[in-house]
């Protein structure tokens with residue numbers, strides 16, 4: 001089902017009900033990383049997931065994107081139960097609908113910038129959309145670096161290439177795990193502007209895990225994880241990012257409007 005059809009039929013882009021994940025750390029001993037998390041993203045919005053280190057943000061994101069298996073509850077993307085798809089169906093579904101921006105850039109060091117971005121198409125035996133790749137690179141301030149080895153780029157430039165590689169496939173839902181974690185201000189702004197641009201499409205959605213106030217403040221809605229749970233009043237309470245509440249969250253808590 002296309003994103004447009006899913007939207008028309010009333011499905012959320014991403015939804016989780018009672019999502020839990022336990023891992024066995026020693027024989028007879030397991031820890032609960034996610035504890036019955038309910039979550040819903042909205043079409044045309046960038047949803048931020050914030051919270052203290054170790055609270056389960058990345059694990060939640062990975063389970064929502066079908067990169068990790070939850071051990072309880074259910075996650076669905078475009079109305080499809082992502083946790084119970086066969087490996088083949090999941091791989092196809094992710095390829096057709098989802099994009100994931102990892103903290104580590106995961107670029108192929110032996111390929112240049114343009115080749116890295118074209119790689120997903122090459123692997124599928126499809127012709128890469130050269131015009132779009134060049135347009136993306138220009139917008140990302142990398143027009144001059146098209147033919148450069150990715151190893152010669154700064155971390156910020158590499159993250160922009162990684163984002164371009166995700167976006168060139170036009171995924172319906174983009175998941176991003178700390179996409180500005182180690183970036184300089186310029187790269188961070190480009191990355192966030194681009195994610196924002198994706199989320200401004202009413203048939204797409206972005207979910208971003210972040211510690212950065214600058215990122216959280218650009219989100220349409222922010223939810224908070226604390227100790228494996230979605231904290232009380234998620235999205236309307238104070239957000240413990242570097243101890244500072246977000247203006248948007250304060251406004252919502254005070255009933256002064258804002259995106260829900």
Ligand SMILES: Nc1ncnc2c1ncn2[C@@H]1O[C@H](COP(=O)(O)OP(=O)(O)OP(=O)(O)O)[C@@H](O)[C@H]1O
Pocket residue numbers: 023025033051052053054055056057058059060
């Ligand atoms: N496979 C695993 N085995 C054991 N513990 C794990 C596993 N995966 C995650 N954890 C633990 O679960 C907790 C949540 O991890 P997660 O990476 O989701 O947190 P986070 O909120 O994203 O943290 P950070 O902000 O530091 O990236 C952490 O204490 C982590 O060590």
